[in-house]
Amino acid sequence: xxxxxxxxxxNWSRAQFALTAxxxxxxxxxxxxxxxxxxxxxTIYVKTGDPEWKKATKFWMTLFGINFAIGVATGLILEFExxxxxxxxxxxxxxxFGAPLAIEGIMAFFLESTFIAVMFFGWNKVSKKxxxxxxxxxxxGANLSALWILVANxxxxxxxxxxxxxxxxxxxxxxxxxVFLSPVAVNKFLHTITSGFVLASIFVIGVSAWFLLxxxxxxxxxxxxxxxxxxxLLSSLFLIYTGDGSAYQVAQKQPMKLAAMEGLYEGSxxxxxxxxxxxxxxxxxxxxxxxxxxKIEIPKLLSFLGYRDFNxxxxxxxxxxxxxxxxxxxxxxTRTAISATEKIEKGKLSINALAxxxxxxxxxxxxxxxxxxKVFRExxxxxxxxxxNDPKSxxxxxxxxxxxxxxxxxxxFYFVLLFVMVLFFIYKNSLETKKWLLRLSIFTIPxxxxxxxxxxxxxxxxxxxxxxxxLLPTVAAVxxxxxxxxxxxxxxxxxxxxxxxxxxxxxxxxxxxxxxKEGGH
Amino acid sequence: MxxxxxxxxxxxxxxxxxxxxxxxxxxxxxxxxxxxTEEEKSEYVLEQLTKPKNTDxx
Numbered sequence: 001x002x003x004x005x006x007x008x009x010x011n012w013s014r015a016q017f018a019l020t021a022x023x024x025x026x027x028x029x030x031x032x033x034x035x036x037x038x039x040x041x042x043t044i045y046v047k048t049g050d051p052e053w054k055k056a057t058k059f060w061m062t063l064f065g066i067n068f069a070i071g072v073a074t075g076l077i078l079e080f081e082x083x084x085x086x087x088x089x090x091x092x093x094x095x096x097f098g099a100p101l102a103i104e105g106i107m108a109f110f111l112e113s114t115f116i117a118v119m120f121f122g123w124n125k126v127s128k129k130x131x132x133x134x135x136x137x138x139x140x141g142a143n144l145s146a147l148w149i150l151v152a153n154x155x156x157x158x159x160x161x162x163x164x165x166x167x168x169x170x171x172x173x174x175x176x177x178x179v180f181l182s183p184v185a186v187n188k189f190l191h192t193i194t195s196g197f198v199l200a201s202i203f204v205i206g207v208s209a210w211f212l213l214x215x216x217x218x219x220x221x222x223x224x225x226x227x228x229x230x231x232x233l234l235s236s237l238f239l240i241y242t243g244d245g246s247a248y249q250v251a252q253k254q255p256m257k258l259a260a261m262e263g264l265y266e267g268s269x270x271x272x273x274x275x276x277x278x279x280x281x282x283x284x285x286x287x288x289x290x291x292x293x294x295k296i297e298i299p300k301l302l303s304f305l306g307y308r309d310f311n312x313x314x315x316x317x318x319x320x321x322x323x324x325x326x327x328x329x330x331x332x333x334t335r336t337a338i339s340a341t342e343k344i345e346k347g348k349l350s351i352n353a354l355a356x357x358x359x360x361x362x363x364x365x366x367x368x369x370x371x372x373x374k375v376f377r378e379x380x381x382x383x384x385x386x387x388x389n390d391p392k393s394x395x396x397x398x399x400x401x402x403x404x405x406x407x408x409x410x411x412x413f414y415f416v417l418l419f420v421m422v423l424f425f426i427y428k429n430s431l432e433t434k435k436w437l438l439r440l441s442i443f444t445i446p447x448x449x450x451x452x453x454x455x456x457x458x459x460x461x462x463x464x465x466x467x468x469x470x471l472l473p474t475v476a477a478v479x480x481x482x483x484x485x486x487x488x489x490x491x492x493x494x495x496x497x498x499x500x501x502x503x504x505x506x507x508x509x510x511x512x513x514x515x516x517k518e519g520g521h
Numbered sequence: 522m523x524x525x526x527x528x529x530x531x532x533x534x535x536x537x538x539x540x541x542x543x544x545x546x547x548x549x550x551x552x553x554x555x556x557x558t559e560e561e562k563s564e565y566v567l568e569q570l571t572k573p574k575n576t577d578x579x
Contacts, residue, residue: 062524065528066524066528069528069529069531069532070528070531070535072532073535073536073539076539077539077543080539080543080544080548081548083548083549083550083551083552083553084547084548084549084550084551085551087550087551087552087566088566088569088570090552091552091562091563091566092566092570166567167563168559168563169563169566169567169570170563351570351571352571354567354570354571355571358567358568358571476569476570479551480569481551485547488547489543489547489548492543492547496535496538500531500535503531507524507527507528511524
């Protein structure tokens with residue numbers, strides 16, 4: 001009997017996960033970056049003994065404390081959702097998630113939480129050097145926490161280093177290092193944490209600019225801007241480098257995401273990179289409409305960035321659905337890409353073979369077990385396609401992915417320019433007179449959050465319909481629960497997280513207005 | 522109320538809502554609630570993965 005899937009359940013579960021993940025991410029990047037900025041400042045304080053550096057360190061530590069207190073444990077909500085809304089997925093990922101998250105729990109979380117207590121409450125109670133080491137360990141621990149969850153996310157984007165056990169319906173890790181050092185995971189980790197460094201640098205520059213505009217705390221503000229400017233500039237340049245690495249990995253492992261990022265429906269050799277453009281609204285992959293209403297592009301650059309060859313063929317959405325284009329497989333050989341329809345057929349073969357294997361195991365029929373297992377294994381790489389019926393299901397939301405990607409990239413380059421300008425005018429000793437730049441710096445704080453969110457939208461919306469690339473779509477990953485229950489908790493979360501965000505902004509702005517003198521511990 | 526007290530209060534309220542209200546009443550572990558053994562969970566997920574579903578979104 002064919003069961004009808006409750007799409008309201010899938011969509012509400014997806015909406016809830018997106019909502020909670022995005023709210024969680026509002027708090028994380030500032031923590032990742034500002035802890036290092038604080039560590040730099042405290043290092044200078046310990047080296048020079050200058051109390052002004054201690055004042056600056058304590059002020060930014062207070063703002064970090066607010067962000068940490070309000071944001072802490074918001075990520076646990078996602079784990080609740082895994083167990084309740086996404087139980088098939090949670091079971092299917094097996095120990096792939098278990099190992100990195102256990103390491104995170106044991107190593108990074110304890111490192112961070114132990115030394116954060118020393119960092120906040122240890123002034124005048126432990127030696128200067130011990131306090132400094134604690135501050136550095138908090139920064140390292142916070143970023144290590146991100147490492148393990150991003151390794152897990154990287155595996156979802158490019159599952160590797162495991163095999164699926166048809167008896168338990170779980171993936172089992174074969175090689176930890178393949179999972180840990182997957183180029184997707186490495187690029188994702190580096191790109192994500194550096195985006196946090198950039199966001200925190202912009203936050204520090206923006207808040208410092210406010211002090212300069214008010215004519216308050218000038219020395220602390222200028223010193224903070226130097227530290228954040230240098231850290232932000234170096235991080236921004238590295239962010240561009242890791243962004244290139246991430247895009248290269250996307251081209252190899254998730255070509256549909258790349259096509260969506262560029263709004264490319266019709267692939268070509270020597271494809272250009274769209275600098276500015278507007279995808280045609282309502283465009284379907286198989287209609288005759290142009291891909292863009294207008295576009296300004298750099299010729300051949302997409303081919304080069306995606307495949308390190310100016311003349312390489314970059315498949316568009318239509319090519320990926322219909323197949324038939326030349327592609328390089330995992331072993332470096334050239335073959336003709338198969339269509340989504342063929343992948344769906346192979347996926348269904350794999351699922352049916354798994355069902356036969358299950359039945360044969362129950363009946364103790366070794367021959368059928370062996371035969372079905374062979375068919376299952378031969379087609380397992382398309383397993384997830386078997387849950388789909390319409391080839392169009394493999395296309396993500398192209399306009400959302402396109403605009404998010406271009407907003408992120410444009411803002412990324414703007415941030416480089418901002419850091420250069422801030423450092424230049426500090427060097428010229430005329431920053432205070434550049435009111436426009438100070439105002440621009442404040443205005444840039446929300447832009448840093450928009451860029452950061454856009455990056456995650458590209459990463460996650462661009463890989464739809466998959467929870468695990470090619471192996472498990474969202475329709476197969478959800479639990480068989482009532483959609484209305486998910487709807488209720490969606491709104492509960494919307495209220496709770498909005499309240500937390502309002503609290504964060506109110507407490508943070510109040511503390512900034514109070515300033516460093518009263519803001520210490 | 523000092524900043525420190527305010528933040529501690531926020532943390533405690535948040536943790537109470539998350540772990541006592543949400544986790545206990547709304548976010549029970551689906552598989553743990555339904556099944557006692559790992560075998561039963563495997564069997565159930567295998568059935569979910571292999572049961573034909575109409576996934577046409579219309």
